[in-house]
Amino acid sequence: MQxxxxxxxxxxxxxKGKNRKDFIGRLAGNITRLLNDFxxxxxxxxxxxxxxxxxxxxxxxxDNRLKRVFGIQTYSPTVKVERDIEAVKKTALELMQAxxxxxxxxxxxxxxxxxxxxxxxxxxxxxxGDYLFDNMDNLKVKMxxxxxxxxxxxxxxxxxxxxxxxxxxGGMPVGSAGKAVMMLSGGIDSPVASYLALKRGVDxxxxxxxxxxxxxxxxxxxxxxxxxxxxxxxxxxxxIAVPFAEIQEQIKEKLPxxxxxxxxxxxxxxxxxMIRAKxxxxxxxxxxxxxxxxxxxxxxxxxxxxxxxxxxIRPVATMDKTEIIKLAEDIGTFDLSIKPxxxxxxxxxxxxxxxxxxxxxxxxxxARLDVDGLLQRAxxxxxxxxxxxxxxxxxxxxxxxxxxx
Ligand SMILES: Nc1ncnc2c1ncn2[C@@H]1O[C@H](COP(=O)(O)OP(=O)(O)OP(=O)(O)O)[C@@H](O)[C@H]1O
Numbered sequence: 001m002q003x004x005x006x007x008x009x010x011x012x013x014x015x016k017g018k019n020r021k022d023f024i025g026r027l028a029g030n031i032t033r034l035l036n037d038f039x040x041x042x043x044x045x046x047x048x049x050x051x052x053x054x055x056x057x058x059x060x061x062x063d064n065r066l067k068r069v070f071g072i073q074t075y076s077p078t079v080k081v082e083r084d085i086e087a088v089k090k091t092a093l094e095l096m097q098a099x100x101x102x103x104x105x106x107x108x109x110x111x112x113x114x115x116x117x118x119x120x121x122x123x124x125x126x127x128x129g130d131y132l133f134d135n136m137d138n139l140k141v142k143m144x145x146x147x148x149x150x151x152x153x154x155x156x157x158x159x160x161x162x163x164x165x166x167x168x169x170g171g172m173p174v175g176s177a178g179k180a181v182m183m184l185s186g187g188i189d190s191p192v193a194s195y196l197a198l199k200r201g202v203d204x205x206x207x208x209x210x211x212x213x214x215x216x217x218x219x220x221x222x223x224x225x226x227x228x229x230x231x232x233x234x235x236x237x238x239x240i241a242v243p244f245a246e247i248q249e250q251i252k253e254k255l256p257x258x259x260x261x262x263x264x265x266x267x268x269x270x271x272x273x274m275i276r277a278k279x280x281x282x283x284x285x286x287x288x289x290x291x292x293x294x295x296x297x298x299x300x301x302x303x304x305x306x307x308x309x310x311x312x313i314r315p316v317a318t319m320d321k322t323e324i325i326k327l328a329e330d331i332g333t334f335d336l337s338i339k340p341x342x343x344x345x346x347x348x349x350x351x352x353x354x355x356x357x358x359x360x361x362x363x364x365x366x367a368r369l370d371v372d373g374l375l376q377r378a379x380x381x382x383x384x385x386x387x388x389x390x391x392x393x394x395x396x397x398x399x400x401x402x403x404x405x
Contacts, residue, residue, distance in 0.1 A: 001098040003059040003077040006052040006066070007162065011073035011170050019176075024050070027071040027173040033235050034065050063166075068233045070199050071176070072168030076151070080158045083117065088124075088159055089131045092150055095163050096132055105142035106163075108132075112154040124152060172201030174234045179203045180283040180313075181240075181276045183268065186222045186343050189316050190287030191230060191333035192324050196315035197285045198234050205238040205279060206230075206387075207272050211245040214348070219341040221393035228391035229333050236386050242271055243381040247374050248348045255365050261295050261353040262362050265304040267371075271378055273308045283311040289324065290317050294353040303357045339394075 008031075010024065028045035031052065035041050040055040041062075052062075059077040066075060079095065081087040092108075100106070110124035119127065128150065133139055153160040182197060182204040184190045197204050208223045224239055231237045247267050251260055272284050288296045295304070305312055316324050328334035 001059075001077075001094065002079075003054060004080040005054055005078050005160075006059060006062070006075050007078050007160070008050040008052065008066075008075045008168075009073045010049070011071055011168065012172055020047075023071065023173055023176050026176045027069070030071070030173050030175070030235065031066075031069060034069060035062060038062065065232075066168065067166075068169055069173075070169050070171035070201065070233065071173035073170060074165050074168055076162040076164055076166065078160050078162040080160050083154070083159055085119065085127065088152065088161065089128060091161050092128050092152070093132060093135055095161060096136060096148070096150065099148060099163055100136065100139075102138055103140075104147040105140045106132075106148040106150060107141055107143055107146045108150045108152065110152040110154065114154055114156045117154045124154070128152065169199070169233070171199035174198050174201060175203040177201035177203075179205070179279070179281045180285055181205050181207045181272055181279070181281050183272050183284065183286040184208050184223055184227060184239075185287065186219055186226065186337065186339075186341060187287065188328050188334065188337040189289060189292075189324055191226050191337060192327050192331070193285055193287040193315040194230050195233060195327070195331045195333075197313070198230065202283075202285070203234070204285060205240060205275075205281070207240045207242060207275055209242050209244040209268055209271070211248055211348070212243070214245060214248070215342050218394065219343060222336065222339060222341045224385065224387055224393040225391070226333055226336055227387045228389065228393070229331070229336065231387055231389040231391070232332075236388055239385045239387045240275055241383045241385070242275070242378055244268070244378065247378060250369055250374060252348060254368050257350040258352065258354045259357060259362060259365050260348060260350045262300060262303050262357040263366055264348065265295055265300075266307045266362065266366065267374070267378075269304055269312070270307045270371075270375060273310050274375065274379055275382065276310065283313050284308070285313045285315065287316055288314045289319060289321070292321065294355045297355050299356040300354075303359045303362045306359055306363070 024045045028043050028050060032043050038057045041057050042053040042055065044051040044053065066072065079091050081091050108125045108129045110121040112121055148163050150163045177200055180197065180202050182194050184194060184206040194204060206227050210220045220241060227237050227239045248264060251263050255263060276284055288301065291297060294300060325334060328337060
């Protein structure tokens with residue numbers, strides 16, 4: 001079916017009063033960037049809807065991309081026809097034939113913003129309904145909750161016909177809620193937390209700690225590739241790699257084992273905060289979930305969070321592991337997350353980390369280290385890489401190795 005445009009309905013934008021215009025502009029910009037390899041497509045943002053004029057481009061080719069754009073509630077591929085009842089009949093039949101499956105119920109729903117058109121809505125509904133009955137078998141009408149609603153909109157310039165209402169990703173356009181950093185490991189939880197941050201409109205940059213030579217290039221490549229999957233929901237994402245080995249070595253050498261994890265985490269959070277400040281972000285996101293592991297008890301969180309007053313937002317804090325896994329599967333990060341490349345934290349994890357570290361003790365122990373010097377050297381070593389949707393960093397060989405591990 002050759003559609004002429006896609007009609008996009010806004011999600012939560014409609015409740016945002018005076019910010020509405022900014023949000024619509026942001027969504028239009030995000031969609032424009034997402035479809036920039038289709039030069040023929042035009043984007044027309046309007047107050048109540050956004051129109052993607054296809055100019056010959058195929059709807060099927062952009063459908064999967066649109067599903068991942070936050071800020072879209074629903075969308076409908078649509079055919080624009082001239083204001084002529086015969087043209088409406090012909091297109092309505094084509095649309096129904098393309099989408100109707102045996103046993104489905106339907107109804108015709110006409111709306112007019114132009115009341116001068118020669119037929120009113122009831123007449124249109126009847127005429128088109130009758131025409132479809134005459135030309136298709138097994139059609140069944142249902143007024144309440146039919147499977148298909150054939151929508152006909154009569155406007156001044158033309159008539160618009162559609163019969164699919166596709167669910168969008170919801171949420172708010174990425175960037176509309178401002179900038180933040182996301183602490184991205186190679187695990188299951190932080191990619192899900194990233195997705196949820198993006199869904200609320202937060203423009204995130206990924207901060208990833210890695211520890212060569214204790215962690216391999218593959219572990220770094222895996223985290224980058226996860227960022228590539230998440231970039232499907234946002235467009236380009238900056239990936240900031242932070243060297244962490246010196247800090248871990250110092251902590252291991254100078255501090256008692258029970259506090260290794262707490263103090264490593266305090267360093268991570270400090271560095272994330274320094275990067276945030278440098279890059280103009282307002283908050284830090286991470287993938288912690290209450291009670292999941294030793295570093296995620298409330299006592300641990302309090303002892304770690306002590307190093308900053310910046311909001312630390314934990315989108316998966318109250319989710320069960322099974323719920324997080326389900327979402328990881330849905331967004332396409334799970335299979336990569338479970339590939340067993342070592343993370344810097346697992347390598348330096350003490351066998352028995354304190355589940356209830358004491359804040360005062362953590363502060364006191366840490367004072368044995370050259371905190372500022374360690375932080376500065378890590379900051380001097382950061383590397384920023386822009387990552388694009390679906391960009392690959394692990395080659396097939398690495399994937400094979402993962403199977404063998
Ligand atoms: N190497 C890392 N780089 C950046 N952030 C990290 C790193 N390791 C851990 N984090 C951050 O700390 C959070 C908690 O990490 P931890 O390893 O304790 O838990 P997790 O439940 O395994 O999380 P994940 O599944 O995201 O790795 C992560 O979700 C992530 O936000």
